[in-house]
Amino acid sequence: MIGDMPKRDPLTRDRVLRGAVTLADARGIAALTIRSLADGLGVKPMAVYHHVASKEEILDGIVDLVFGEIGAGIEPPAPADGWRDQVRRRAASARDVLRRHPWAVPLLESRTAPGAATLRHHDTTLAVLRRAGFPVALAANAYALLDSYVYGFVIQEAALPSDDPGGATADIMGSFRPDEYPHLVEMAVEHIMKPGYTFGAGFHFGLDLILDGLEQALKRVAPP
Amino acid sequence: MIGDMPKRDPLTRDRVLRGAVTLADARGIAALTIRSLADGLGVKPMAVYHHVASKEEILDGIVDLVFGEIGAGIEPPAPADGWRDQVRRRAASARDVLRRHPWAVPLLESRTAPGAATLRHHDTTLAVLRRAGFPVALAANAYALLDSYVYGFVIQEAALPSDDPGGATADIMGSFRPDEYPHLVEMAVEHIMKPGYTFGAGFHFGLDLILDGLEQALKRVAPP
DNA sequence: ACCTGAACACCGTTCAAGT
């Protein structure tokens, strides 16, 4: 051969998964195909199969990568913080992360087994609740509630026409015949179209309401 | 021709969509292809395109069909009922319906415009809140919270290994190394593996907690 | 008006082969 090509660093399972996340973020989960992924990695499609067994394994892998991001940017859990602050920070981090990867929550439905980062995330959150005095059964209910809220909120955010501050949503809703959907029209005109409205701002309303309710439930089973 | 074949009733948009729901329920959303759908309808693939413009339109259509089921089996809204009962019944109905069609919530992320049944469902729920005295902004927050909870809970239920009463989930979680995920193991052993446990039973804990919180929020803005 | 056959540009994946 003529000269030494700058040897491209070899493909790894990690590079495959990170490439998949980048592609899904940029062009949507439907555009994530083995062929386009290989293209992005500068490699032929079949090279991918040397590092993952199947596309299913890629989907499992990128979901776990995303869960690994949750709590990464959070200041270390100052032990003086109450459980409320810790849970709120983690829930807010989960929502931030999942909103950046809007394809992740829908994928949960079809995943078989959660990955290591996902399990660690769940374990960490449960730890906060248990240490705060939540009995096991209440901690289970609390955690299912918190996760449901975060997942569901993210799904709704992802389903919005765009991330614009209500503009498109309001235009659509405001164009309905008022006699057909009177309350949707009212909501569009009197709320969503107001300057400064964002759907996302409602996240903290629900989160704080849930935390208040959990605090009361905890006091009921374990009076201070 | 030899004789009159019993003329198969002609394909319609409605039969296409109902066939798609049946197929997705039975074999999963991934198995819903134009070809298998046509097979189930006793027709060639291309016949489907005479009644819907694209597969995307089918997905939009079946999501709206599902939302049309919500509230269908509910007793008429006895005007004497409080908003709490009405909202609780509708949320429970939504969860029942969405659980029977576990592919529906994940589809929400990629839908562009909601259908007529979906809009009617939203309008009806908002009506209950507004009539109960929720100001527009509070009604918006309340509704986002309720929907998030229902969607997220359904996603988690769908992601469970099966609908069995914790068996498979507990087996998996109980098999972790206790030093790696101590709280997950504790939860499996002391809670999920107990006889009579079901994840779904937690739905009413969260729903009632949310309704309590909304009741307090309503009292705060509009004292009785 | 409604359905079909053949074709096109895609998929994920297998297998045998290259270095």
Added chain:
DNA sequence: ACCTGAACACCGTTCAAGT
């Protein structure tokens, strides 16, 4: 050990054709 080419059984969809 790692990558590739050719092939297979699928996709959604177009187009021209049948009744």
